Structure formats: C-alpha cells, structure tokens
Amino acid sequence: MKSAFEIIAEPNRRAIMSLLVSSQQSVGQIERRLRMPQPTVSKHLRVLREAGFVESTVDAQRRLYRLRPEPLQELDDWLAPFRRFWSSHVDALERHLDRMDQSTPTKKKEKRTRPKPRT
Amino acid sequence: MKSAFEIIAEPNRRAIMSLLVSSQQSVGQIERRLRMPQPTVSKHLRVLREAGFVESTVDAQRRLYRLRPEPLQELDDWLAPFRRFWSSHVDALERHLDRMDQSTPTKKKEKRTRPKPRT
DNA sequence: GCTTTATATACCTTGACAAGCATATGCCCA
DNA sequence: TGGGCATATGCTTGTCAAGGTATATAAAGC
Numbered sequence: 001m002k003s004a005f006e007i008i009a010e011p012n013r014r015a016i017m018s019l020l021v022s023s024q025q026s027v028g029q030i031e032r033r034l035r036m037p038q039p040t041v042s043k044h045l046r047v048l049r050e051a052g053f054v055e056s057t058v059d060a061q062r063r064l065y066r067l068r069p070e071p072l073q074e075l076d077d078w079l080a081p082f083r084r085f086w087s088s089h090v091d092a093l094e095r096h097l098d099r100m101d102q103s104t105p106t107k108k109k110e111k112r113t114r115p116k117p118r119t
Numbered sequence: 120m121k122s123a124f125e126i127i128a129e130p131n132r133r134a135i136m137s138l139l140v141s142s143q144q145s146v147g148q149i150e151r152r153l154r155m156p157q158p159t160v161s162k163h164l165r166v167l168r169e170a171g172f173v174e175s176t177v178d179a180q181r182r183l184y185r186l187r188p189e190p191l192q193e194l195d196d197w198l199a200p201f202r203r204f205w206s207s208h209v210d211a212l213e214r215h216l217d218r219m220d221q222s223t224p225t226k227k228k229e230k231r232t233r234p235k236p237r238t
Numbered sequence: 239g240c241t242t243t244a245t246a247t248a249c250c251t252t253g254a255c256a257a258g259c260a261t262a263t264g265c266c267c268a
Numbered sequence: 269t270g271g272g273c274a275t276a277t278g279c280t281t282g283t284c285a286a287g288g289t290a291t292a293t294a295a296a297g298c
Binding site for chain 1: 130
Binding site: 265268 | 269270272273275276277278279281282283284286287288291293294295296298
C-alpha cells in the first residue's frame with residue numbers, strides 16, 4: 001500500500017483534489033477543467049479512490065467524485081510535530097538553534113551553509 | 120525544481136526529518152539511529168538541503184544538520200483549504216455531501232462506492 | 239437493437255529515482 | 269606527512285509509475 005504522501009506527490013492528483021474542494025465533480029468535468037486526457041483523469045481518480053482520498057457516486061453513466069477527509073488528516077498529523085517551528089513565534093528558528101549540543105562537538109567553526117534567514 | 124511534496128514522499132527522508140525534530144544531528148548519528156548506509160543518508164540529506172528542508176553547519180569533520188521551517192509551511196498552506204472538511208464539526212462530511220448539484224444530474228441512483236462512514 | 243456518451247482498463251514505452259558499491263574529498267592527530 | 273575518521277559523490281542497475289493509444293464496459297435515447 002502507498003503512503004498518503006506518495007499519493008499527493010503527483011501534481012495532477014493535487015490539482016484534482018483542489019478542484020474537488022469546491023464541490024463534487026464528474027470525470028468529464030475534471031477532464032475539461034484541467035485539460036487532461038480522460039484516461040489520465042480516470043487513472044488518477046482510481047489511485048485517489050483506492051487510497052481513500054475520494055469516493056464516488058453513480059449518476060447514470062457518470063461518476064461523481066468527492067473528497068474524503070481522513071487521509072488528508074493523516075498528512076496533517078505528520079506535520080504537527082514540525083508546526084512548532086514556525087507557528088508559535090517569529091523567532092522559532094532561533095530557539096531551535098539554541099537547543100543544540102547533544103552531539104560531541106569539537107570546535108564549532110560555524111560556517112553556515114546558508115546565510116542566516118531574516119524573518 | 121521539485122515540489123515539497125515529492126521531497127517528503129520518500130520514507131527515509133521523512134524519517135530523517137522526524138529525527139531532526141528533537142535536535143540537530145550529525146550524518147553519523149542519523150546513519151546509526153536509522154540503520155541506513157552512509158551514502159544513502161548523505162544523498163537524502165543533499166536532496167533535503169537543496170530543497171531547503173534542512174541546513175548544515177560544519178563541525179570539524181562532521182556536518183550538523185538541522186531543520187528549516189519554510190518548506191514545511193508550504194505543505195501546510197496547501198492543506199489549509201481542505202482543513203474545513205474535518206476541523207470544524209464532526210459532520211463536516213455531511214455538509215459537504217449536501218452542497219452538490221452544479222453538474223447536470225439525471226437520476227441520482229446514489230450507489231455509494233463505500234458505505235457511509237459512521238463518525 | 240444500434241449509436242452516442244461517459245468512464246474504465248490493458249498494454250507498451252519511457253523516464254525518474256533509489257539502492258549498492260566503490261571511490262574521492264577533507265579534516266584531524268600522531 | 270601519513271593514516272584514519274567523517275562525509276560526499278560517481279556509476280550502474282533494477283524498479284516503478286505516469287503518459288499515450290487503443291479498446292472494453294455500460295448506460296441513455298432514439
């Protein structure tokens with residue numbers, strides 16, 4: 001089984017998801033609005049469906065697809081531990097930088113790979 | 120350039136990120152704690168670094184890696200529009216299901232692909 | 239029943255990427 | 269300065285997934 005992260009790694013799938021945020025859509029609607037060949041849409045919808053990101057309803061010859069919240073919540077849960085790095089204060093990074101040294105450092109030359117970000 | 124989503128799609132990279140949440144780590148520490156061959160660690164760190172997920176400090180022969188908040192925030196931003204589906208009420212799904220019909224439905228047979236989830 | 243519309247699937251090709259292994263680079267210390 | 273430790277990089281290979289094209293399934297309407 002594929003992780004939720006791999007599912008949304010694909011740009012077309014993210015586009016489909018974003019489209020479904022406003023309301024449910026048929027395959028044909030998605031196809032037209034995203035200017036994407038129909039088999040491509042169907043295949044991505046299949047992946048999304050099997051991963052639980054969307055569900056479908058039969059409407060005559062059409063299938064209406066809509067979002068399901070659970071897998072997105074899983075992504076959100078993974079992000080949670082990292083959220084403290086930016087959500088609390090502007091200087092969250094600074095606090096992080098000060099919480100160092102459980103390694104065995106010798107000299108600390110402190111040559112940063114990047115310039116210190118000015119938030 | 121690669122999207123932040125593709126970067127974190129790789130399980131080993133997510134493991135490294137999670138490890139760095141507690142504090143910065145040297146390559147050797149990551150290698151031992153995740154039981155991962157050293158070249159593998161270095162290569163993933165390179166990907167993470169070039170995508171802005173981590174930055175490094177030179178400490179003699181070691182390189183200390185630590186997290187950077189920005190790219191994760193980007194992920195969080197993408198998730199934001201979907202958050203209304205679960206964060207507000209228990210019946211967020213229900214409300215979504217009721218906000219339908221901008222398609223041209225004919226009969227509405229309502230054969231759900233899955234059983235209606237009982238939250 | 240036949241045609242049209244809507245969606246799904248099968249097959250093939252191609253590209254991307256991760257792992258494994260070997261090797262290079264760089265720094266420390268005796 | 270030579271050897272050992274820490275990390276980075278090069279090369280090769282196997283795998284997997286996405287796109288393209290064609291075709292299958294199924295319902296609608298005449």
